[in-house]
Amino acid sequence: MRIINHRPSRGISYFTAILPFVLLIVVYAVFSDARLEANPDDKLLPDATSLGNAVHRMAFEPSKRTGELLLWKDTVASLTRLFIGLSISAFIGLTVGVFNGIVPWFSAFWTPFVRVLSMIPPMAILPILFIVFGLGELSKYVLIIFGTAPFIMRDMEQRVRELPHEQIIKAQTLDATTWQILLRVVLPQVMPRLLEAVRLTTGAAWLFLIAAEAIASTEGLGYRIFLVRRYLAMDVILPYVIWITLLAFVMDFSLRRLNTLCFPWFGKNR
Amino acid sequence: MLSLVWEEPVSLIRISKLWKSYGAKNVLEGLDFSIDANEFVTIVGASGCGKTTFLRMILGEEEPSRGSIEIDGEKLIAEPGKDRGVVFQRYSVFPHLTVLENVMLGLEFAGSKILCRGFGSVRRHWTQRCREMLDRVGLLASANDYPNALSGGMQQRLALSQSLVVAPRILLLDEPFGALDPGIRSDMHVLVRELHRELGLTVLMVTHDISESFYLGTRVLVLDKIRIDPHDPDLYGANITYDIPVRNPLDDIAGTFGEERGVTQYE
Ligand SMILES: Nc1ncnc2c1ncn2[C@@H]1O[C@H](COP(=O)(O)OP(=O)(O)O)[C@@H](O)[C@H]1O
Ligand SMILES: [Mg+2]
Numbered sequence: 001m002r003i004i005n006h007r008p009s010r011g012i013s014y015f016t017a018i019l020p021f022v023l024l025i026v027v028y029a030v031f032s033d034a035r036l037e038a039n040p041d042d043k044l045l046p047d048a049t050s051l052g053n054a055v056h057r058m059a060f061e062p063s064k065r066t067g068e069l070l071l072w073k074d075t076v077a078s079l080t081r082l083f084i085g086l087s088i089s090a091f092i093g094l095t096v097g098v099f100n101g102i103v104p105w106f107s108a109f110w111t112p113f114v115r116v117l118s119m120i121p122p123m124a125i126l127p128i129l130f131i132v133f134g135l136g137e138l139s140k141y142v143l144i145i146f147g148t149a150p151f152i153m154r155d156m157e158q159r160v161r162e163l164p165h166e167q168i169i170k171a172q173t174l175d176a177t178t179w180q181i182l183l184r185v186v187l188p189q190v191m192p193r194l195l196e197a198v199r200l201t202t203g204a205a206w207l208f209l210i211a212a213e214a215i216a217s218t219e220g221l222g223y224r225i226f227l228v229r230r231y232l233a234m235d236v237i238l239p240y241v242i243w244i245t246l247l248a249f250v251m252d253f254s255l256r257r258l259n260t261l262c263f264p265w266f267g268k269n270r
Numbered sequence: 271m272l273s274l275v276w277e278e279p280v281s282l283i284r285i286s287k288l289w290k291s292y293g294a295k296n297v298l299e300g301l302d303f304s305i306d307a308n309e310f311v312t313i314v315g316a317s318g319c320g321k322t323t324f325l326r327m328i329l330g331e332e333e334p335s336r337g338s339i340e341i342d343g344e345k346l347i348a349e350p351g352k353d354r355g356v357v358f359q360r361y362s363v364f365p366h367l368t369v370l371e372n373v374m375l376g377l378e379f380a381g382s383k384i385l386c387r388g389f390g391s392v393r394r395h396w397t398q399r400c401r402e403m404l405d406r407v408g409l410l411a412s413a414n415d416y417p418n419a420l421s422g423g424m425q426q427r428l429a430l431s432q433s434l435v436v437a438p439r440i441l442l443l444d445e446p447f448g449a450l451d452p453g454i455r456s457d458m459h460v461l462v463r464e465l466h467r468e469l470g471l472t473v474l475m476v477t478h479d480i481s482e483s484f485y486l487g488t489r490v491l492v493l494d495k496i497r498i499d500p501h502d503p504d505l506y507g508a509n510i511t512y513d514i515p516v517r518n519p520l521d522d523i524a525g526t527f528g529e530e531r532g533v534t535q536y537e
Contacts, residue, residue, distance in 0.1 A: 164361035174376035175352035
């Protein structure tokens with residue numbers, strides 16, 4: 001039998017999914033052990049105890065300087081930025097994208113503009129954002145928006161154009177106005193696709209968030225990682241990275257679930 | 271007996287010297303005829319001869335290259351409107367709305383310009399009307415299903431009732447049964463013929479099935495190329511080559527199906 005026709009059973013799939021993670025942990029433990037044996041003060045690959053201590057210190061002990069629980073403070077700060085940035089991005093992306101997709105005169109102005117806009121590497125304009133919007137929260141939101149909105153706009157425009165033209169014609173034979181077509185035919189059908197587009201841009205949003213936090217911030221997950229880097233504090237960096245990955249995973253998962261819950265018709269007819 | 275006996279027919283649709291070309295490709299050339307109220311006109315022709323193009327011009331989705339289309343003596347603006355309902359072969363219903371919501375959409379468009387929703391007694395009234403419509407086409411049991419749970423024939427019934435709930439004068443059908451199984455198709459034929467009679471509709475239906483066109487139509491139009499240039503097949507467009515009266519439309523409307531005139535009934 002060809003290898004493309006061999007499929008693992010469901011039970012085995014769980015096992016195979018976990019295996020690489022186990023492998024990674026084992027490899028890490030082996031190398032960490034070896035390094036610590038040679039030099040007990042080695043900071044590069046801390047062992048489980050020091051990782052556990054670091055997590056406890058960051059998450060459950062008030063900071064000596066400020067008296068705050070740093071991990072939670074950083075998490076709230078980062079997630080707030082991400083949430084605000086992505087929400088504004090989704091709103092702009094939906095509005096511009098839908099109008100571009102369905103109003104030819106709107107598209108005539110904005111489709112070429114959006115296309116060029118999406119080519120600008122957001123990181124290249126980060127200095128401009130800091131100069132114009134200052135080092136505060138605003139420039140971080142704007143960077144996330146700049147990094148994700150053009151994609152969402154173009155994706156939404158594409159999705160609207162993909163709706164069968166028959167539907168738009170049909171709605172007009174039912175005497176719908178442009179507004180009514182937007183409200184009842186277009187918007188409900190692109191909403192699940194908007195969630196999908198937002199889900200696909202969360203990776204980029206994290207990238208821009210951490211970049212902005214690394215450069216100018218006083219709190220946030222990205223800020224913390226880059227701060228403790230100076231002391232080679234791998235025992236803090238590693239749990240932070242795992243925590244960020246977990247948050248990203250949960251966001252991805254919830255957006256998927258939200259889609260299937262809110263739009264039961266979506267996916268079935270494709 | 272081919273003379274048509276009904277009195278003073280009002281020309282509902284008047285097509286004058288209608289041409290349509292896409293670039294150098296001539297699709298239709300010089301169509302010139304009228305359609306009266308209550309007629310059930312079927313248009314047959316080979317695939318690619320321009321049937322859909324013609325229907326789309328009546329619909330207002332496409333503009334004629336030359337000539338004009340008048341409805342009730344008024345020149346048609348190239349925009350779909352509520353006097354012309356339509357059912358396409360596919361994609362005629364909205365996948366994000368349940369069967370009932372699909373039918374109610376037309377009432378909501380008409381009755382609630384901004385919110386596009388009815389509330390309270392208004393909504394109950396609309397629901398009642400839609401349920402009657404669904405009952406008429408045999409879809410009441412599926413009122414709360416989404417279209418993707420329906421068979422092809424049921425989706426087309428839904429598309430029909432969705433159009434008819436806003437009472438269009440003209441119903442345009444573009445191979446609406448082309449994708450259906452033969453058994454389902456003949457059920458649909460019966461339904462459409464009954465609806466034509468009950469609602470006093472004027473129907474314009476495109477098909478490439480000749481038996482279907484004669485069974486349903488009170489008048490059959492054959493669309494074909496009159497001239498063919500073997501070196502440039504795109505040079506000449508199609509025109510009506512046969513215009514065959516099949517039944518007196520008023521017989522249908524009056525309640526009893528009229529005698530078929532000199533054509534074999536295929537079903
Ligand atoms: N938008 C268009 N642009 C160019 N050619 C078109 C367009 N629409 C239809 N045609 C051409 O017009 C001809 C008639 O098409 P159509 O009306 O769809 O045929 P039918 O419905 O009879 O099968 C076809 O050859 C098709 O390629
Ligand atoms: Mg066609």
